[in-house]
Amino acid sequence: MKKILVAGALALALSGCASQQPEAPFTLTLAHINDTHSHFDPSDVPLTLDGRRVYTRLGGFPRLLSQANSLREQATLADQPLLFVHGGGAWQGSGYFQLNQGAMNADLLGRLGLDAMVLGDPEFALDNRRLAVFIDSVGVPVLAANLNTEREPVLQGAANLYPYVLYAFDGNDKERLASMEDAGRDPVVAVFGLVPEALGELGANTGGLRFEHEVETAQRTVDALRAQGVKHIVALTHLGLERDQRLASRVNGIDLIVGGRSESLLGDFASLGLGKQPPYAQQVTNPDGRAKTCVVQAGHFGQAMGRVSVTFSRDGRVTRCEGGNTLLADGEFYRDVRRADSHRLSAAEQQRLNEVVAADPRITVVAEDAELRRHIDEQYQPALNAAYGTVIGHVPATLSHGLPERDGSQSELAPLVAASQLYWVNTPEVRAVTGRRADLALVAASAVGTALEPGELKQGKVRQELLPGATPLSLVSVTGRDLAGLLLETINGALADDLRAAAFPYTAGLRYQFDETRKGAGFLRTLEVRQGAQWVRVDPNASYTVVMNADQASGKDGWHTLYQTQQVLTDRIDLARVNGRLTAFPVARLSKGQDGTQVHYINQPLNCGAGGVRCDTEVEAFIDYVQERRPLLSPLADTGITLNRW
Template identity: 25%
Template sequence: MGKKKASSHKFLALAAAAAIAVPAVSPAAVSAKEHSFKDVPARYTEAVAYLTNNGITKGLSPSQFGTNVSISRVDAAIQLAAALGIDPQGTYKNAGFKDVPKRGQWAVNALAEKGIISGKAAGLFGAYDAITRNETARLISLAYKLTIDETVKKTPFTDVNAQWAKYVDALVKSGVTEGKTSSRFGADDHLQRGEWALFLYRLAHPAAKELDLTIMHTNDTHAHIENAARKVTAIKEVRKAKPNNVLLDAGDVFSGTLYFNEYLGQADLNFMNLVGYDAMTFGNHEFDLGTKPLANFIAKAKFPFVSANVNFTSDENIKGLVTGGIAAAPKDGSVYDAIIKEVDGEKVGIFGLTTAETVDISSPGAGVMFEDYLEKSKKTVASLEKQGVNKIIALTHIGFKDGGGDNDVTLAKEVEGIDIIVGGHSHDLLKEPVLDTTGKEPTVIVQANEYNKYLGTLDVKFDKNGKVIGHAGKLIEIDAKGEDGTYILEDDPEAAEILATEYKPAIDAKKKTVVGKTAVALNGERADVRTKETNLGNLITDGMLEKAKTINKEAVIAVQNGGGIRASINEGDITLDEVLTVMPFGNALAIMNLTGAEIRAALENSVKEVPGQFGGFLQVSGLKFTYDSSKPVGERVKTVEVKKENGYVPLVDTESYVVATNTFTAKGGDGYSTFGKAYEEGRVSEPGFVDWEMFRDYIQANPNAAPELENRITDINQP
């Protein structure tokens, strides 16, 4: 569908909020929307329209804006506070001025509290005095945080003394004004309403320029912090080389290793705070334990969160941390729909999305609602564009081509105005950025795989209208080693010390924890799991299928590649360390919709190497099949049966079946092209539960397990 991009007349607003409400200038004041002003010359037309259309001020009468009328200090304060997005209903410290009328008290108090404005004497603001151009220069410089050179004592203007020079200098260099003449600023002249409108308009619409931006990004790290010290080094090196940068995380910090089990995300957060993330969105696994651990995570973060489609209004744990809307000055530990980040003087909008699958694959609770991601994206992009932001990043946890109902590819095609999608959830290893050219302007999609294996980097060049005109992406491998076998990236000393002293000792001890017991030895020998049915393969796939059924009750089959099973387990107690040794890769659950014919083709791929070993040999649950290893490859599978409520029934090629596996296999790993095709066609959902955790939970729920060989896989060519 067609997409709509911000017009070239929209630049980067310095205003700090999306919605602005301001009291009327006077009881008779009338907005520009309702009447035409007869005293607004062409020079001021756009500026007056900007102020009136955004509710910053109104005309003095239906036909008079008051362009040449001096503006009072209190009215300047009201309009400035509105332009900055300060809430008129907010609570602010009383500045103690006795002469400020009620309609302006909120603005004066708020600006005074921020150190932007001051009075003329103790208790006296000078509310009805006309504001001078000198005073205006100081007010604007402080309010908009212009670069103030404290060494400036003199300007080209002969009427500006040393007291005001640095503020006038900042105002001129920002492009707001050039002075009344080359030698006269009009320092003590009263500021007129038309001039004030022009100043505020220019501050909200600075001259556009090209921008080179580097985005560092991570996703689905899942508590893999053993290499945190090297990751910190990588981030610092990129920042040193590319000063125009942002650092973003696309969710699923929670769940996956013992570090999460022990610290509930706080260990990960310590390193994220240390390195200074700019924003994060929520993954589905952030809700695995309800919202209380997530609330603690948010509250202690030294960065903001963006989430446009997750509604926390009814959640008791998180709703107090949600500010919502769009923030140009976001607070740490707060949740917004979007934030505006200033980079090299340009504004970059960042908004967040989380997969609606979270309701089914995690535990957000009844108080958390997930709204339509396309609808919310369109509204958020429109709000950012309304504020003049034309460089927009969607920070998403919906999957690249995930079949769960929402994904990045669809987002890029359906919503115009998004320049970059930094994604997560599907654990995709996008070695090169993917460019979508469906709409009027391109959208770049990136994702950095999983488990802190990579730091994603994307270099983007924007033209002055916010269009991507160049890009290059690279994944920095955190654990890459040189020829001598040592890590290329050195440990950051501070991060390494934190890991070694604060977190690792407890994890090493936890690995010794007994999580279950087996009454028989569990066979995970390499030569066996890659060539035939084993009791450990049966136990693992049974656990996978049971978990899949809690997500999709139609799931009937589970398959596990033998290459993902790395060791056996002796009879007796099972420790966490043994579980992690058996399944060290942390592969995540995927649920596929396949035809019987596709399953049959996959089984042919599974047995193609027998009697030789093959890492893609499938251990199975909910399935029995026979094959003949003496037959040509592709013609070996003889019979296939699926377990239903009343026993095993023949597989029907034309019927559809719900099959659980891991994401590696689901995306076509080990030559499973039928699975890969299903993934490309959006028939694969990725709830993301980690293999070793599913296995641990299953053996805990089934004490003294004694799995046997059940003739699930039979080579009729073998005795």
């Protein structure tokens, strides 16, 4: 039988079976997390405490479980209703996911004792078959009211995938209901889920799934639930804070939105060094001008847990909504991210910070659940340590990655990747093989796979997440004129269209100022190459040796100029290791074939799949650069890129 999860199907569900609900006011507490992204271990985070910068560890699933159990105990003692929910974004994000994909998430999420979770776009990162296995094995009701599975056989029969779930409460006693017919006079809370409606356009692995309109689905769902007699309705979404607020302003009848995706740590955490975001538990007026919807979200990586208390009037309207996010700390504080004994605070300093934390409701010290910690350490951590290898350096603060924004922010990682390539190809060992010296490096935004979080940086993080794909580095000569053309091509394309944003060029040894005159169009005001200690204007007729990865050197990701300049003749060299020995593979020219760009080598072709051949010189360059030049990996003082947006 076909299973359709759109809210239109709700109208068929038990219309006319509304129960007589109690008239007394009702207060519900929700504990919530979102965007945990497979961060099962705690995260190293720099904080400001008592006016000083210190490093501690926040979150991790054993600590989340301890906090959830503590809230459950408090609710039991007070005989108060409590739900624990997840706002989606559980997948991706760590080496654990790279190794275990959805399986470890299913195991550990099930151990948290969640009452519901919503699907987010990360959960569609693999394929529908593996998503179906996750849904059926996680042991937590998985919600997605606007997900239509009618044309996707793999998910059509997913028994644990619902548009909504119902919970009846008798004080702290909670019962999941099959329908409102079973409610009696106990207050009932409905929790429904919404996934991003744009997933059908953005997700490459969604198969026959269809994603229905968020606002329309939400209103139909609420109307159907109200018709059944449900007075208390929670939306569990993975849309982002802005779209949650929009949803609240366009839909009547949602009492609380528990969100995810934008990873918003709502509240003022500026004095702790984590910034200030919109207030927690904002209330947004519904389109009817009377009712209000409370909106909450709890940051990312399980570093914090939100707790919101909602009180309803006798007719089911929200009269009070309050709470906050609480950072979950391990209680150990260091002056350096490397956390060596020499970086420990003195006993007096430690005691002082413990007192500061105890007095601050935004942060608390929580011990890890010992059983869950042991389970992770025994079942999963050995494989992670084996796959990710040794520590090559430390990251003191998050290194971001993305396109330059209008506020001037840029990727902090891509310039470091470019710097590593320029450094490495100019080392004596590599120059002995190539016989050449590179003038500059170019890196496409697409070449960098992830941001880097504070803490240890292991080889496997670079190899499997930061620079995945085992891509060789290439050296190729480019004229100043073609270099300017390449930059204009990639910058204009990236700024014009989000789908071409991956082409954006980051640099080392080169700097430019680009003036945007309209969307997708602009000019290079300055273009300079570094020569010794000086910056010199690029000569259109001069030839420059450029290092980049082989994908970009072949014109992929919109770098078409490089393909065009190599169709007839090129002096390009690709670099790989053969039986451990660094080897240069000279290229004659490029052409187009049925499988895309074809690289024609002069002598022996480079076959990255052959035995004894390692093509990941891009990874090797970054690892060597960190170990030899920047073991404390921080952003470069100057990226060389200035964008003047129109």
